[in-house]
Amino acid sequence: MLTLALQQLLTKKLRSVLTVLGFGVCVNLYIVVTTVMRFITDDLDLQVQRFTGVLFVQSRGLTGLSGIEWPPISSTIAIEEADTVLRYPAVDLSRSSKVSFAALAPPPYPTAPPEALLVGIEAGKEDVFLNGASAIAGQPHFPTHSNGTDAVSAPPAILGVLAARHFARIATSTMEVPSPVGPIALAAIGSRISVRGGEFEVLGIIEPETNQLLRSAVLVPLEEAQCVLQTPQSVTAMLISPKRASDIDPLQQTIEAEHAELMVISDRQLAENARQLLDRVNQLFDVVRWTSVSVAALLIAIVMFVSVLERTRELGTLRAIGAPRRSLLSLILTESAGFAAAGSIVGVPMSRIVIRQALGPDAAGLRSRQIEWGAAGILSLCSMLAALMPAWRAVQVDPIIALRYE
Amino acid sequence: MSDDPTSADEPPALISVRNLERIYRLGEQTIHALRPLTLDIRSGDFIAIAGPSGSGKSTLLQLLGLVDSPSGGDVQVRGRSARDIGREQRAALRLHTLGFVFQAFNLLQMLTARQNVEIALALAGIPRRRRRQRAERLLTSVGLAARLHHRPLQLSGGERQRVAIARALANDPDVILADEPTGNLDLQTGREIVSLLEDLNRAGQTIVMVTHNLEMARRASRLFLMRDGEIREVDPSDADVQTSGLR
Numbered sequence: 001m002l003t004l005a006l007q008q009l010l011t012k013k014l015r016s017v018l019t020v021l022g023f024g025v026c027v028n029l030y031i032v033v034t035t036v037m038r039f040i041t042d043d044l045d046l047q048v049q050r051f052t053g054v055l056f057v058q059s060r061g062l063t064g065l066s067g068i069e070w071p072p073i074s075s076t077i078a079i080e081e082a083d084t085v086l087r088y089p090a091v092d093l094s095r096s097s098k099v100s101f102a103a104l105a106p107p108p109y110p111t112a113p114p115e116a117l118l119v120g121i122e123a124g125k126e127d128v129f130l131n132g133a134s135a136i137a138g139q140p141h142f143p144t145h146s147n148g149t150d151a152v153s154a155p156p157a158i159l160g161v162l163a164a165r166h167f168a169r170i171a172t173s174t175m176e177v178p179s180p181v182g183p184i185a186l187a188a189i190g191s192r193i194s195v196r197g198g199e200f201e202v203l204g205i206i207e208p209e210t211n212q213l214l215r216s217a218v219l220v221p222l223e224e225a226q227c228v229l230q231t232p233q234s235v236t237a238m239l240i241s242p243k244r245a246s247d248i249d250p251l252q253q254t255i256e257a258e259h260a261e262l263m264v265i266s267d268r269q270l271a272e273n274a275r276q277l278l279d280r281v282n283q284l285f286d287v288v289r290w291t292s293v294s295v296a297a298l299l300i301a302i303v304m305f306v307s308v309l310e311r312t313r314e315l316g317t318l319r320a321i322g323a324p325r326r327s328l329l330s331l332i333l334t335e336s337a338g339f340a341a342a343g344s345i346v347g348v349p350m351s352r353i354v355i356r357q358a359l360g361p362d363a364a365g366l367r368s369r370q371i372e373w374g375a376a377g378i379l380s381l382c383s384m385l386a387a388l389m390p391a392w393r394a395v396q397v398d399p400i401i402a403l404r405y406e
Numbered sequence: 407m408s409d410d411p412t413s414a415d416e417p418p419a420l421i422s423v424r425n426l427e428r429i430y431r432l433g434e435q436t437i438h439a440l441r442p443l444t445l446d447i448r449s450g451d452f453i454a455i456a457g458p459s460g461s462g463k464s465t466l467l468q469l470l471g472l473v474d475s476p477s478g479g480d481v482q483v484r485g486r487s488a489r490d491i492g493r494e495q496r497a498a499l500r501l502h503t504l505g506f507v508f509q510a511f512n513l514l515q516m517l518t519a520r521q522n523v524e525i526a527l528a529l530a531g532i533p534r535r536r537r538r539q540r541a542e543r544l545l546t547s548v549g550l551a552a553r554l555h556h557r558p559l560q561l562s563g564g565e566r567q568r569v570a571i572a573r574a575l576a577n578d579p580d581v582i583l584a585d586e587p588t589g590n591l592d593l594q595t596g597r598e599i600v601s602l603l604e605d606l607n608r609a610g611q612t613i614v615m616v617t618h619n620l621e622m623a624r625r626a627s628r629l630f631l632m633r634d635g636e637i638r639e640v641d642p643s644d645a646d647v648q649t650s651g652l653r
Contacts, residue, residue: 004525007516317512320473321573322501323529324494399473399500402512403464403585 001327005334008307016339019303023343023379024350026296030289030375031351032358035366036109037285039359043112044274046211048267050131053245055252056265057085057238070273071101071113071213075236081259082238090251095241097125100225102236104195104218105166108359116166117216118195120225120235126158128239130206133214136161136177138189138204142221154192155224157200160215161186161208167193167218171202179208195220198228296343296379297386300336304390308332308397315394316401325395332394336387337380344376351375418485419446420503420580420612421470425479428465428635439465441635442479447581452607453614454626454642461632463616464585470614471504471583472496484580501529505574509586511566513558519545519569520554526576544572548602564595571602575611582606584615588622600625 009016058072069075082098085091100120108115121129123142130140135158142156159167164186168174171187187193187202194200195218206214226232242248252264265273308315315328355366428440440462447453447470455463468474469481472488473496481488483499491499500506513522520541527537545554548568558566567587574582584603588596600615600622607613607627617623629642 001528003521003528004514004517007514007521011516313512314514317508317514318525318529319497320471320500320506320508320512321526321529322497322499322504322577324497324501327529399497400468402506402508403468403471403473 001331002334005331005338008335009338015303019299019339020342020346022299023296023339024346026292027344027347027375027379028350028354029292030379031348031371032354033285033288034371034375035355035368037282039366040281041278043212044278047213048271048274050211051270052267053241053248054267055240055248056270057240057255058236058263060261060263071117072237073101073103076234077236077238077262079233079235082235085238085255085259088251088254090242090247092241092243095128097122097128097239098222098235099237099239100222100229100231100235102229113213113216115216116163116218118225119217119219120222121219123221126219129219130214133206133210135204136207138202140204140206154199154201155221156203157193158204158206158219159187159202160206160217162215163218164205170194196228198224293379293382297382300339300383301386301389304332304336304387308390308394312397313401315397316399319397319399320402328395329391332391333384333387336384340380340383344380348372348376417449419448420484421447422482426469426476426481427478428469429477438635443637447612447614449612450610451612452627453630454623455614455616455630455632456618456620456623457632458618462635463632467583467585467616471506472500502577503580505579505582507570507574507582507584507587509589511570513566513569515558518555518557519550519561522569523573523576526573530577540576544575548572563591564598567591567599568602581612581614584613586617587615588617588619596622
């Protein structure tokens with residue numbers, strides 16, 4: 001029966017190739033969507049973890065996907081008001097900072113921060129945002145002093161890997177760094193980049209094993225950010241760390257009570273916001289995933305139905321010479337399994353290429369055998385279930401058909 | 407033919423038919439494709455069933471081969487009544503006890519001659535190596551040693567029917583049921599196929615052949631003529647058969 005099944009697949013070459021390709025595309029789609037889902041989930045988790053114990057302050061009335069804009073690009077807080085908040089006794093000033101966010105490039109995918117995100121932060125407080133992230137080149141901190149020579153230098157910028165890649169196109173010099181998807185060009189240390197008309201000197205590149213927010217960051221001193229954004233009297237947000245962990249809730253309540261126009265977001269709310277965001281995005285992704293499963297199952301069912309209809313006489317002959325039902329059932333299911341196996345063999349490498357192309361350096365470490373095997377398994381199983389209908393039709397073929405002569 | 411054709415000195419019947427009847431109903435019209443008939447097929451028989459188109463001979467073969475169910479009466483294969491067994495048991499009987507040869511050969515086009523024979527052995531659960539050896543031996547015995555790896559479309563009509571005969575013989579059946587085995591062949595090739603069936607019969611194989619060709623039918627050891635669903639046995643050497651039978 002295996003020989004017969006294989007010969008059938010080989011005989012109808014074009015049909016087999018198209019079916020395998022169709023199934024492969026479905027496997028590919030399932031893997032890509034699942035991988036992106038996992039990537040986004042992990043990344044948002046990392047973003048939230050990075051800000052554990054930190055309060056995010058932004059202006060009210062912003063509309064993110066779930067009520068909180070993340071990162072708060074369109075928020076506006078007056079400098080005086082921000083300074084008032086920072087003067088609260090419970091605030092650990094050394095670990096708190098006013099921040100200005102601005103999008104410099106569109107996000108690479110929904111829920112992602114902009115590919116290049118301007119982050120103006122008070123000099124000396126870079127770690128409030130970086131939270132211990134190190135640099136793969138240069139340094140992750142702004143110079144601590146200013147002198148006569150600095151006056152003629154461009155202000156410093158510390159770039160995440162995505163931002164460094166984004167600015168490689170306009171940087172005065174570039175450097176190549178190895179990555180799992182091959183060498184990539186980044187803005188070189190010491191090179192000059194232009195941000196919203198202002199010129200900055202690249203001081204460091206942040207390690208890539210962080211989250212998407214850090215990977216896309218263009219970290220510059222707050223005053224320089226305000227200058228290029230032309231918002232000298234305002235910032236977009238504040239990152240506030242309380243002196244003691246137990247101060248976090250009272251501090252949040254105090255700020256919100258005394259500053260009605262400000263919204264204070266704790267790490268728990270940030271996590272909840274991320275969860276809500278993920279739920280909505282995952283609902284959409286689930287639709288795509290189950291559509292791919294349905295299409296694969298329908299494809300196999302239709303192809304096998306046509307095959308059974310075409311081979312009625314052959315199946316009747318097999319029944320006439322004594323083939324038991326289970327043999328015909330296994331014949332049809334073996335053919336379906338052949339399509340599913342070949343389709344998976346095509347779809348898995350296809351998905352690796354697509355993920356690489358879509359996510360670039362972010363694709364590093366995303367390949368998951370578990371997802372690949374899972375996708376191939378789920379789609380194959382559903383397709384085999386769908387093939388039961390034509391298989392049942394096959395076992396119903398009357399052997400008398402074999403004895404009819406037209 | 408008597409109601410009980412078994413006598414003490416005859417071997418037991420391989421296939422025993424008692425008052426077998428087949429009626430088709432088309433709306434209000436009733437067609438008696440087969441009127442009640444009784445016959446026994448014994449080991450070593452070479453039976454030809456001849457008759458004009460529509461006489462009921464193919465219907466009889468379908469009932470003998472357990473691919474159709476009678477409207478009345480019974481068919482017993484090796485003592486097992488077709489009435490008492492289900493579709494799967496009938497299929498098992500066809501696989502192990504009966505061998506079919508079809509008018510249109512019914513070979514699987516995508517398989518080679520050897521694979522076509524092997525498929526019947528595979529259905530019977532014969533291991534790959536043994537079925538390969540047996541398929542080659544059978545094809546050699548029907549004169550197709552040089553055609554093992556040819557597909558049906560690469561074979562002549564006579565060669566295809568030889569492959570079909572080899573397939574029918576694959577599981578060493580008690581009876582070969584041949585439905586118009588020469589119907590798709592030219593006269594000379596048809597004669598060669600019947601000669602092959604004669605050789606098999608001489609080697610002990612029981613054969614039931616349905617044909618509308620009286621010349622071929624007369625080469626059988628027992629000849630039955632059918633007309634309007636009724637059957638009667640005649641002497642194959644009887645010169646009057648032609649005028650009395652197929653007219």
